[in-house]
Amino acid sequence: MRLLLALFLFLSAASVHAQTGQKTIVYKKPIAVKIYSTKVELRKIDREAIKTYSKQKDFIYEDAAPETLTWWDKFWNKFWKLIDKLLGNKISGSVLKVVLIAVAIAAVVFIAIKLIGLDFRLLSGKSKSLEVPFEESLENIHEIDFDDQISNALQTQNYRLAVRLLYLKTLKNLSDKQLINWLPDKTNQAYVLEIADEGRRDEFSKLTNQFEYIWYGEFFIDKTTFENVNQSFHDFNLKKA
Amino acid sequence: MEQEMFNQRTDLTQLSAAVDHIRQTLGKIIVGQKDVIDLLIAGLLADGHLLLEGVPGVAKTLSAKLVAKCISASFSRIQFTPDLMPSDVLGTAVFSPKTAEFQFRHGPIFGNIILVDEINRAPAKTQSALFEAMEERQITVDGNTYKLEEPFMVLATQNPVDQEGTYRLPEAQLDRFLFKIEVKYPSLEDEIQILVNQHQQKSDDQLLNIVPVLSVEQVKAVRSTIKALFVEPKLLAYAAQITHETRNNKSLYLGASPRASLAMINGAKAIAAMAGRDFVTPDDIIKVAIPVLAHRIMLSPEKEMEGLTPADIITQIIKKIEIPR
Numbered sequence: 414m415r416l417l418l419a420l421f422l423f424l425s426a427a428s429v430h431a432q433t434g435q436k437t438i439v440y441k442k443p444i445a446v447k448i449y450s451t452k453v454e455l456r457k458i459d460r461e462a463i464k465t466y467s468k469q470k471d472f473i474y475e476d477a478a479p480e481t482l483t484w485w486d487k488f489w490n491k492f493w494k495l496i497d498k499l500l501g502n503k504i505s506g507s508v509l510k511v512v513l514i515a516v517a518i519a520a521v522v523f524i525a526i527k528l529i530g531l532d533f534r535l536l537s538g539k540s541k542s543l544e545v546p547f548e549e550s551l552e553n554i555h556e557i558d559f560d561d562q563i564s565n566a567l568q569t570q571n572y573r574l575a576v577r578l579l580y581l582k583t584l585k586n587l588s589d590k591q592l593i594n595w596l597p598d599k600t601n602q603a604y605v606l607e608i609a610d611e612g613r614r615d616e617f618s619k620l621t622n623q624f625e626y627i628w629y630g631e632f633f634i635d636k637t638t639f640e641n642v643n644q645s646f647h648d649f650n651l652k653k654a
Numbered sequence: 655m656e657q658e659m660f661n662q663r664t665d666l667t668q669l670s671a672a673v674d675h676i677r678q679t680l681g682k683i684i685v686g687q688k689d690v691i692d693l694l695i696a697g698l699l700a701d702g703h704l705l706l707e708g709v710p711g712v713a714k715t716l717s718a719k720l721v722a723k724c725i726s727a728s729f730s731r732i733q734f735t736p737d738l739m740p741s742d743v744l745g746t747a748v749f750s751p752k753t754a755e756f757q758f759r760h761g762p763i764f765g766n767i768i769l770v771d772e773i774n775r776a777p778a779k780t781q782s783a784l785f786e787a788m789e790e791r792q793i794t795v796d797g798n799t800y801k802l803e804e805p806f807m808v809l810a811t812q813n814p815v816d817q818e819g820t821y822r823l824p825e826a827q828l829d830r831f832l833f834k835i836e837v838k839y840p841s842l843e844d845e846i847q848i849l850v851n852q853h854q855q856k857s858d859d860q861l862l863n864i865v866p867v868l869s870v871e872q873v874k875a876v877r878s879t880i881k882a883l884f885v886e887p888k889l890l891a892y893a894a895q896i897t898h899e900t901r902n903n904k905s906l907y908l909g910a911s912p913r914a915s916l917a918m919i920n921g922a923k924a925i926a927a928m929a930g931r932d933f934v935t936p937d938d939i940i941k942v943a944i945p946v947l948a949h950r951i952m953l954s955p956e957k958e959m960e961g962l963t964p965a966d967i968i969t970q971i972i973k974k975i976e977i978p979r
Contacts, residue, residue, distance in 0.1 A: 529956065581979070597976040600937045628979070629886045630933035632660040 554585040554595065572639040573627055579646045580624040586650050587617070601625065616649055664883065664932035669699070669876050673928050675867040676724045683720060683860050684713055685851065686844035692928065693835045693945055694721050700924035701877045702832020702917065703788050703808040705773070705949065709815055712837045718769050718809035719861060725873055726866035727766030727805065734776035736819055740783035744793050758795065763787050766805055766870065773810040774820045781827055784808065788830040805873045825908070825952075832917050833942070834949035883923040884933040888978035893918045893939050899971045900951050906967060908952035917946045936977045944968050 466472050482490070499509050559582040566575040584604065588595040593607045601621045608614040623642055626632045634642070673695055680691045690706075697704040698721060706714040722729045732743060745761030762768065763784075773781065787793050791802045810831070812823070828834075840848065868876070894915050901909030921942035922934045929938075948964040957967070 577979070598973045600940060600977055601935070601979070602937045625931075625935050626660050626933075629889065629935050630660070630884060630931065631886065632663075 554581050554588070557581065557585075559585070570636075572634040572636065573631070575639060576624060576627045576634065576642055579643060580620070580628070583617070583620065583646055583650055613652065620645060620649055662932070664879065666879070666927055666930055666932065668872070669879060669927055670930055672868050672872070672876065673699075676721070679724055679864060679867065680717070680720050683851075684717055685847045686840045687713070687717070687837065690717065690835055690837055692925075693833050693942075694718075696921055696924035696928060696942070697833050697835075698725075698807065698873070699876055699880050699927060700832060700920040701805070701807075701881075702920065703830060704810070705828070705831040705834045706809065706811045706837055707814050707834055708811075708837030709839070710813055712839060714811040714837050715769070715771055716860075717837070718811060720864065721809065722767040722769060723861055723864040724867045725767060725805075725870070726868070727870050727873070728803075729767045729769070730762040730765035731769040731771060732762050733771050734773050734780070736775060736777065738776045738780045740780050743780060743783045744787070744795055747796055756796075758798065758800070760800075763793060764800075764802065766803060766807065768806075768808045770808055770810040772812060774812040774823055777821050778824055781821070781823060785826060785830070788827070805870060805877070825950075828949045829911055829913055831949060832921060833945035835945055836948075880923050880927050881920075883926060885919060885923070886933070886978075889922075889934055889936065889939060890919065892936060892975065892978050893922070895975055896939070896943055896968075896971060897947070899975065900947060900968075903967060903971060905954055905957045905962065905970075906951050907954045910947050910950040914947055914950050918942055921946055936979075940972060943972060 557578075559578055563575050563578045563582075566572075566578060584593070584595060587593045587604070587608070592609070592613070593604050599607075601624070605614060605618045605621055608617055623645065627634050627642070676695050676698075677691060680694070684691060694704065694717060704718075706718060708714050719731075732738075741761065743761050743763050745759050745764070747756040748759050749755075750757045770784070783793075787802060787806075788808055791804070791806050793800050793802065808831075813820075897910045897912070897915040897918065900906055900914075903909070918939060919934070922938035925938040925941050926932070926934045944965050947968050951964050951967070953962060953964060953967065
């Protein structure tokens with residue numbers, strides 16, 4: 414078997430050699446070369462014409478500096494000269510470079526934060542205590558002439574409005590005595606809870622309920638009921654801090 | 655004193671008694687969680703659907719079951735799972751060989767109190783099945799509309815922590831819940847009391863001893879009483895302004911819908927009634943503002959990154975608006 418295989422390989426190699434030994438002759442058609450016979454005319458540059466053109470204003474490309482500088486141009490010229498001088502100095506130049514790079518980085522970071530809309534307080538961990546400005550209060554209890562307005566309301570027998578004014582006056586008194594911190598967003602119950610003295614708190618709680626029944630509940634109130642309510646408010650307001 | 659001075663316009667005796675009874679019943683089993691219990695009762699009285707959200711083990715499902723037990727009405731429980739189909743909730747038409755016709759077989763949605771446990775485990779397709787039921791109190795299948803019996807209330811629970819195998823509720827569905835009630839961990843004292851109660855308990859099933867407080871008819875009557883409560887016009891404007899501010903707030907990507915304003919007033923009326931008043935005060939509106947709005951708004955991505963919550967933004971909005979007085 415091995416002998417047969419060796420014989421096969423030998424004969425195969427011999428045939429390959431025989432094939433590569435042959436030469437192929439290719440006949441190519443000769444290329445016809447045409448000679449360009451037109452006469453070439455040599456042209457020369459007119460030196461006189463160049464001289465004439467070079468004297469014309471349109472062909473003078475000199476960047477002439479303006480004769481008079483404005484104060485703004487003078488400022489920037491001085492500024493850049495100063496920068497060149499500073500940067501030229503080995504010590505101040507390197508310091509200034511660092512400062513300018515730091516300022517540039519800070520500016521980029523600032524713009525990026527503003528664009529993203531992140532809160533700066535996020536970095537200090539106080540983002541949750543965002544301060545919200547109050548919308549302008551329509552009615553400031555410290556600027557109302559209560560006695561005048563109450564008497565006006567009573568003249569028109571508007572007892573509901575009179576009770577409201579009595580309540581606001583009481584809030585003002587409590588605020589003046591620093592027993593409550595008056596703020597437009599606080600509810601009546603918040604003020605009740607703010608009063609430290611238990612007895613006073615209970616009394617104010619009763620007055621608050623009366624006010625709420627009359628004002629929010631729109632319960633009917635006649636002159637007799639108003640006099641009772643008025644007396645309760647009057648007694649409460651007479652108490653010292 | 656106020657009752658002596660001002661004659662009562664609305665009879666709230668039955669309502670007050672029922673509220674006290676429900677509070678006592680729930681208080682026997684649910685330790686602490688006073689605000690959760692109050693909001694559950696307010697939701698029931700205000701004719702709203704409630705979404706209870708909390709980590710596992712804080713008695714969300716138990717609270718919902720207790721509320722349901724307090725009313726002698728039909729109760730269904732649907733455990734939402736990822737493979738639940740809309741027909742599993744609504745019902746399906748089944749061919750009857752006897753009559754040679756398709757007959758509609760009612761699903762578990764046909765009940766008075768429906769507990770949907772782990773609502774966010776079902777895909778949006780199944781959650782959408784609840785849209786019509788929750789808003790219009792009816793369902794439409796194969797072109798036929800079926801009215802749901804009143805009172806109809808969906809009490810759903812969800813766990814905010816799990817991400818795997820859960821689907822975020824569609825905004826349209828969230829908007830249909832009157833309140834999202836956050837059930838938080840109990841305090842140490844409350845947790846000790848839970849252990850003491852469990853230790854002393856004789857019966858295994860706490861729910862067996864619950865006696866219904868209100869009948870279906872009583873619930874309907876109480877709800878119509880609450881709807882008729884008085885709200886001063888300035889307070890209506892106050893509630894609307896709070897909702898409106900959510901639409902103009904830079905911290906919010908999505909503001910609340912007018913349905914939120916309606917929900918705020920309805921919820922505030924229920925809170926007022928529970929306090930024995932037939933009129934609403936600003937405190938009532940503020941008390942329900944966060945449960946009404948928190949699930950209806952979406953924070954901007956920046957504010958979410960800052961760690962703010964919808965409740966923080968709502969608090970800021972409330973602080974910005976002057977109390978009508």
